[in-house]
Amino acid sequence: MIDRNGYRPNVGIILLNSKNEVFWGKRVKQDSWQFPQGGIKSGETPTQAMYRELTEEVGLQPYHVEILGRTREWLRYDVPECWIRREWRRSYKGQKQIWFLLRLLGRDTDVSLRKSPHPEFDAWRWNRYWVELDSVVEFKRQVYRQALIELSHLLNCDIGQGCDYGYVEGDQIISKTAAASVKRQKK
Numbered sequence: 731m732i733d734r735n736g737y738r739p740n741v742g743i744i745l746l747n748s749k750n751e752v753f754w755g756k757r758v759k760q761d762s763w764q765f766p767q768g769g770i771k772s773g774e775t776p777t778q779a780m781y782r783e784l785t786e787e788v789g790l791q792p793y794h795v796e797i798l799g800r801t802r803e804w805l806r807y808d809v810p811e812c813w814i815r816r817e818w819r820r821s822y823k824g825q826k827q828i829w830f831l832l833r834l835l836g837r838d839t840d841v842s843l844r845k846s847p848h849p850e851f852d853a854w855r856w857n858r859y860w861v862e863l864d865s866v867v868e869f870k871r872q873v874y875r876q877a878l879i880e881l882s883h884l885l886n887c888d889i890g891q892g893c894d895y896g897y898v899e900g901d902q903i904i905s906k907t908a909a910a911s912v913k914r915q916k917k
Contacts, residue, residue: 731769731770731771731772732821732822733826735823736821736822736823736824737804737806737823737824737825737826738769738822738824738825738826739769739770739776739804739825739826739827740767740768740769740770740779740825740826740827740828741767741768741770741776741779741780741783741827741828741829741830742765742766742767742805742827742828742829742830742873742877743765743766743767743780743783743784743788743829743830743832744765744829744830744831744832744877744878744881745765745766745784745788745790745795745832745834746798746831746832746833746834746885747834747838747856748833748834749856750859750885751856751857751858751859752765752856752857752858752859752861753765753766753788753834753841753854753855753856754854754856754857754861754865755787755788755843755850755851755853755854756851756852756853756854756855757850757851757852758849758850758851758852759852761865762865762866762867763865763866764866764867764870765874766783766784766787766788766850766851767783767827768782768783768786768787768850776800776828776830777797777830780828780830784832785845786845786846786850787843787846787849787850787851788841788842788843788845788851788854789840789841789842789843789844789845790834790836790840790841793835793836794834794835794836794840795832795833795834795835795836796832796833796835797830797831797832798831798832798833798881798884798885799830799831799881799884800828800829800830800831800881801827801828801829801876801877801880801881802880804826804827804828805826805827805828805829805873805876805877806824806825806826806827806873807824807825807827807869807870807872807873808823808824808869809822809823809824809869810869813869827877829877829880829881831881831884841854859878859882859885860878863875
């Protein structure tokens with residue numbers, strides 16, 4: 731299902747533990763880490779798709795998590811042509827995503843990467859909320875920044891030093907003020 735502008739509807743999931751660390755999954759047979767995400771099927775709401783993806787990719791059920799919030803609008807990223815399937819090249823431009831911020835109510839042992847017959851991840855870990863995004867495929871990094879920044883207010887600044895910062899890029903910490911300025915300029 732691709733919209734008229736060439737974007738496939740998708741959900742992204744930022745899963746927090748009790749320490750406000752975020753879940754990162756390592757893509758199968760790759761050295762790339764990301765948040766759980768996946769497409770919205772025809773007839774699904776973003777919330778339904780989020781729960782389905784959470785179960786398929788992380789093995790968690792709805793009772794294992796609490797929804798803290800979601801992004802107000804779709805966040806978009808373009809996919810480089812070399813990553814696009816040949817049959818989609820004429821109509822597909824990228825993904826548009828609604829991002830959810832979830833709190834894990836269960837335990838780490840509830841996470842299972844093998845619930846799906848086609849696992850997305852072969853390893854996982856917890857990271858600081860304001861983690862470097864170098865291990866994320868480059869064309870997704872800006873959407874990750876936008877989602878982390880937009881949803882951070884839901885944590886009531888309970889993320890340690892990170893409350894003073896918008897995100898970390900490489901070894902450079904970008905202030906929320908600077909990040910907000912960049913966000914306004916992109917609109």
